[in-house]
Amino acid sequence: MTKSVPSSVDSISYKEHESHVEIVNLSKVFPISRPSLFNKKTENYVALEGVNLDIKKNTFVSLIGPSGCGKSTLLNLLAGLDDFTSGEIFIEGKPLVGPGPDRGIIFQNYALMPWLTAAGNIEYALETACPELSTSQRREKARYFLNMVGLERSMNKFPKQISGGMKQRVAIARALSINPSMLLMDEPFGALDALTRSYLQEEVLKIWEKNRVTALLITHSIEEALLMSDKIVLMSSGPSANIADIIDVPLPRPRIRNIIEKDSLFIDIKLQLEDHLLRETRAVEESS
Numbered sequence: 083m084t085k086s087v088p089s090s091v092d093s094i095s096y097k098e099h100e101s102h103v104e105i106v107n108l109s110k111v112f113p114i115s116r117p118s119l120f121n122k123k124t125e126n127y128v129a130l131e132g133v134n135l136d137i138k139k140n141t142f143v144s145l146i147g148p149s150g151c152g153k154s155t156l157l158n159l160l161a162g163l164d165d166f167t168s169g170e171i172f173i174e175g176k177p178l179v180g181p182g183p184d185r186g187i188i189f190q191n192y193a194l195m196p197w198l199t200a201a202g203n204i205e206y207a208l209e210t211a212c213p214e215l216s217t218s219q220r221r222e223k224a225r226y227f228l229n230m231v232g233l234e235r236s237m238n239k240f241p242k243q244i245s246g247g248m249k250q251r252v253a254i255a256r257a258l259s260i261n262p263s264m265l266l267m268d269e270p271f272g273a274l275d276a277l278t279r280s281y282l283q284e285e286v287l288k289i290w291e292k293n294r295v296t297a298l299l300i301t302h303s304i305e306e307a308l309l310m311s312d313k314i315v316l317m318s319s320g321p322s323a324n325i326a327d328i329i330d331v332p333l334p335r336p337r338i339r340n341i342i343e344k345d346s347l348f349i350d351i352k353l354q355l356e357d358h359l360l361r362e363t364r365a366v367e368e369s370s
């Protein structure tokens with residue numbers, strides 16, 4: 083199979099850096115059943131149409147767009163949690179075949195098993211992703227990653243015994259424990275209060291700056307995207323959503339929130355992103 087280089091994105095830097103993810107002409111259609119009085123009608127909703135995107139290895143990319151445009155749909159396709167309708171996805175040059183331990187996923191609602199402790203949740207993930215590890219090795223790894231997110235002392239607590247921020251730290255530790263080459267994050271800080279949110283953003287940023295795995299973050303926060311990303315991918319409104327633009331964020335790392343927020347580049351890109359989101363949100367309102 084010959085791989086085509088996505089034409090709209092980065093064709094120059096493509097030669098310089100290796101791709102981690104190549105999305106080629108990707109579409110996703112959801113069949114929607116509409117029950118009527120006499121029969122059930124099925125209609126199609128085209129969520130994504132003809133999406134091309136190239137994500138370089140070890141970069142941090144954020145996905146931003148109006149509500150309902152298809153960000154989670156795209157992330158779920160990359161995670162292998164749903165099938166795409168047409169197009170291709172290559173992960174490290176190979177066609178994507180389904181979920182795999184190479185991709186760690188963090189969701190907004192933590193997705194922890196309530197009947198397992200913090201450590202148990204990580205050990206459970208390791209059991210599937212790294213079956214070669216012994217029980218004590220899994221326990222050691224769980225301890226190591228919980229320590230990394232500052233939760234070693236809560237390792238034997240159940241999800242209902244810890245706060246939302248702590249649950250999300252367990253989810254982060256779990257995603258990192260399987261040693262993924264890519265992190266997929268769907269609004270991971272969305273359910274947290276403002277203080278916990280900024281604290282955890284900085285924690286994830288610090289961990290990422292040490293490990294530099296490829297990262298894809300869905301967020302509604304422009305500031306969050308600017309703080310964390312190398313590139314920000316702007317999606318157009320749906321139906322038939324696509325990539326509207328890709329913005330480089332050449333702010334120096336390590337990034338300190340209070341310092342970069344005053345940078346004129348930060349302010350310029352922020353205005354550009356606000357303008358895009360306002361335009362796309364108006365387009366959604368006018369079409370509904």
Ligand SMILES: Nc1ncnc2c1ncn2[C@@H]1O[C@H](COP(=O)(O)OP(=O)(O)OP(=O)(O)O)[C@@H](O)[C@H]1O
Nearest residue numbers: 112114127129148149150151152153154155156320
């Ligand atoms: N399983 C499904 N069946 C039918 N339609 C779906 C399904 N999943 C998503 N959609 C539709 O696809 C579109 C994109 O949804 P998606 O959740 O990906 O958007 P989003 O950009 O992540 O939204 P938000 O920012 O609000 O989280 C929406 O119109 C949604 O209603």
